[in-house]
Amino acid sequence: xxxxxxxxxxxxxxxxxxxxxxxxxxxxxxxxxxxxxxxxxxxxxxxxxxxxxxxxxxxxxxxxxxxxxxxxxxxxxxxxxxxxxxxxxxxxxxxxxxxxxxxxxxxxxxxxxxxxxxxxxxxxxxxxxxxxxxxxxxxxxxxxxxxxxxxxxxxxxxxxxxxxxxxxxxxxxxxxxxxxxxxxxxxxxxxxxxxxxxxxxxxxxxxxxxxxxxxxxxxxxxxxxxxxxxxxxxxxxxxxxxxxxxxxxxxxxxxxxxxxxxxxxxxxxxxxxxxxxxxxxxxxxxxxxxxxxxxxxxxxxxxxxxxxxxxxxxxxxxxxxxxxxxxxxxxxx
Amino acid sequence: xxxxxxxxxxxxxxxxxxxxxxxxxxxxxxxxxxxxxxxxxxxxxxxxxxxxxxxxxxxxxxxxxxxxxxxxxxxxxxxxxxxxxxxxxxxxxxxxxxxxxxxxxxxxxxxxxxxxxxxxxxxxxxxxxxxxxxxxxxxxxxxxxxxxxxxxxxxxxxxxxxxxxxxxxxxxxxxxxxxxxxxxxxxxxxxxxxxxxxxxxxxxxxxxx
Numbered sequence: 010x011x012x013x014x015x016x017x018x019x020x021x022x023x024x025x026x027x028x029x030x031x032x033x034x035x036x037x038x039x040x041x042x043x044x045x046x047x048x049x050x051x052x053x054x055x056x057x058x059x060x061x062x063x064x065x066x067x068x069x070x071x072x073x074x075x076x077x078x079x080x081x082x083x084x085x086x087x088x089x090x091x092x093x094x095x096x097x098x099x100x101x102x103x104x105x106x107x108x109x110x111x112x113x114x115x116x117x118x119x120x121x122x123x124x125x126x127x128x129x130x131x132x133x134x135x136x137x138x139x140x141x142x143x144x145x146x147x148x149x150x151x152x153x154x155x156x157x158x159x160x161x162x163x164x165x166x167x168x169x170x171x172x173x174x175x176x177x178x179x180x181x182x183x184x185x186x187x188x189x190x191x192x193x194x195x196x197x198x199x200x201x202x203x204x205x206x207x208x209x210x211x212x213x214x215x216x217x218x219x220x221x222x223x224x225x226x227x228x229x230x231x232x233x234x235x236x237x238x239x240x241x242x243x244x245x246x247x248x249x250x251x252x253x254x255x256x257x258x259x260x261x262x263x264x265x266x267x268x269x270x271x272x273x274x275x276x277x278x279x280x281x282x283x284x285x286x287x288x289x290x291x292x293x294x295x296x297x298x299x300x301x302x303x304x305x306x307x308x309x310x311x312x313x314x315x316x317x318x319x320x321x322x323x324x325x326x327x328x329x330x331x332x333x334x335x336x337x338x339x340x341x342x
Numbered sequence: 343x344x345x346x347x348x349x350x351x352x353x354x355x356x357x358x359x360x361x362x363x364x365x366x367x368x369x370x371x372x373x374x375x376x377x378x379x380x381x382x383x384x385x386x387x388x389x390x391x392x393x394x395x396x397x398x399x400x401x402x403x404x405x406x407x408x409x410x411x412x413x414x415x416x417x418x419x420x421x422x423x424x425x426x427x428x429x430x431x432x433x434x435x436x437x438x439x440x441x442x443x444x445x446x447x448x449x450x451x452x453x454x455x456x457x458x459x460x461x462x463x464x465x466x467x468x469x470x471x472x473x474x475x476x477x478x479x480x481x482x483x484x485x486x487x488x489x490x491x492x493x494x495x496x497x498x499x500x501x502x503x504x505x506x507x508x509x510x511x512x513x514x515x516x517x518x519x520x521x522x523x524x525x526x527x528x529x530x531x532x533x534x535x536x537x538x539x540x541x542x543x544x545x546x547x548x549x550x551x
Contacts, residue, residue, distance in 0.1 A: 024532055
C-alpha cells in the first residue's frame, strides 16, 4: 500500500496506530466480487439474452467495450445456441407446420404457411441472437421461427449481433473471464433451457418421447413468453430510469463545469436542472451549485435568502459548507 | 451519449479543469465498469463500509457505484486514479443515501459493518480484530463525511492526498488541511473512547431500507 511520503501520521499514538493497522488489514475479503460482478452485468444489460443488445444500446461511452463482454458471452452461448439449432432443425423438418402455429398462438402476429425449409435458416439466427446463451432467446427462435413475426426486433438484433469471432479481439473486456463468470451463466439455468435440453434429447428417443418433449417445450415456451414480457417491461423501466439518471448527471456536470468560467451559464443550467429533475438524487448538490452561481454573478442577497432554508435543512452537508463559505466570503467583500 | 464525469474526477485537463485539480497526475489505462469492478470492488466495498454504511446496504450501494461508473463511460486516465474516481462516486452516493434514509453517522456498536471479521482464523485473534474494527468505526463516526472520506482513503486505503483531491474535486491544499484535521479528531476520538465507554447499541440508529 503506497503512502504519501510527505504526510505520515507521525503523532499517532500506539493505540491510534493499532486501530489504523486493524483497518488497513481488513481487506473485506468476504465481499462476493463474482456475485457482485454478475449483478453488475445484469444491471448494465449484459445478461441475459435480449437484454444484452438493449442495454448496450442505451449505454454511453464504453459501449464497444461492453459489447465486447456480450461478444465474450456469445462464445459461451454457443453451446446453448447449438442446442437451439438442433431443436429447431428437428422441429423444422419433423413438424413443418407446427412452428408457424405456435408462432401465431404465442405472438399473435406471425403469418402462417411457412415451410420447414426456413427453419434451418432461422436456427442460424438463433445462433446470432443468443449472445449469452440464454435459453429464452433460443426458445423463442424455435417457437416463432418466422422472421416476419418480429421483423424490426430481429433486424435490430442482427445489426448489433455479437459476433463470437470478434470476442478475442476486444480491448478492455476480458471476454474469456466474462464468459467464465459463473453467476453470469446462472440465469441460463432456467426452465426454458431445461426444456430445451430435454427436447434436444428427443430425436434420439421414440415418438412418444418426442411428443412429450415437444409439449414440455411448448409449455416452457408459454411460460417463457410471459416471463420474457415481464422481463422486457422491467428492463424498459430500468433503462428509462437509467437514461434519466444519466441526463440528470450530465446536466449537473455541465453546470458544474460552467461554474468557474461562466457562472451565469451555470446558474441557468442549474435552474433548468431543477425544473427538469425536481426529484433528482443530486438535488442537494444542484441547489448548492445554483446558490454558488448566484453568488458569483452578484445575486448575493437572493442567494442568501434562498440559502437559509437549504442550510437549515442540510447543516452538515459538504455542499452546504461550500455555500456557507461562499456567502461569508461575499459578505466580507 | 457521450458523457463523462469530467467535473469530478478531473479528466478534463484544460481550460475547464475543476477547482484547481492538477492537469494530469499520471497516465493510465481506460477501464470499463466491469474491469473496474473486477479490480477494485474490494477497495470500494471497504471504503463504503468505513464510511459508516451498514453491511446490509453494501451490495446495493456497490451496484449503484459501478452503474454510475458504467454510465460515465468507465474510467478515463486523468488526475484521479481509478480507485479515487470510484471513491468519489461512492462518497457522493453514501452522502445521498444517508440523507435519504436519515441514517446517522453511527450505527449500533455491534453492527454488521464489522461482523464479517468474526469466525476467521484464530477465535481469539478474530475477536480482538473485531473489537479493534468496532473501535475504529466509532472513531470514524466522530468525523464528518468529508474528513472521514479523507481519512479512510489516506490512512486506511493508502491513497495519496493528490489523487484523493483529484477524485473528490477539491484543491490539494484543502485535502491536506482536511486530512490534518481528520487525524486530530480521530486521535481525540480514540483517546476519548477510553474515557466514555458506551453501552452496545447506545448510539444505535435504525438503518432500515
